[in-house]
Amino acid sequence: EAGVTQFPSHSVIEKGQTVTLRCDPISGHDNLYWYRRVMGKEIKFLLHFVKESKQDESGMPNNRFLAERTGGTYSTLKVQPAELEDSGVYFCASSQVGTVGYSPLHFGNGTRLTVT
């Protein structure tokens, strides 16, 4: 079984530019999550999709971030325009069942974003 895959693995962009991160969850996993870790901080929740619907987007930092999951398969996270404080590692995770207590999250390798 293929795991959660993320693309690109690294991205270096200048402040003000746009970057789009992609996540392919494990096949059959309806639940897809985005998390991020900024330098020196803990991993923090961004949002949760169930199929193509946003279940919880309370962790999205501001309106420069836009997540989509058209068709309920892969997801994209766009940052526009990027700011220096957006630098960090963006993780995607998926799970089969919606209740995290009963179904483990499988994380992708992450996208390391550097904004200069």
Place this chain on the structure above:
Amino acid sequence: RKEVEQDPGPFNVPEGATVAFNCTYSNSASQSFFWYRQDCRKEPKLLMSVYSSGNEDGRFTAQLNRASQYISLLIRDSKLSDSATYLCVVNRDGNKLVFGAGTILRVKS
């Protein structure tokens, strides 16, 4: 105050040692509890869930004290391959995981 607090370490231990990590959480509404392991520049991976009655998986034992809002992880007979960052994680609202900043373990020969 952070919602999940961990001692950042590092804990430097020799092979074969027993080491214990502690974690406290502030929200009494937290429902599920986990230990994740993260190797350098890798993704977090679930090590084990933590149950109220305590649970064991090989050399790893996890304990939960809901009254004190405290979680622990005990590693016996440490191996070099146990070197990693151990993340204490709780589930509070719905399907949102709240991560601690992690405890660094270095096992040396």
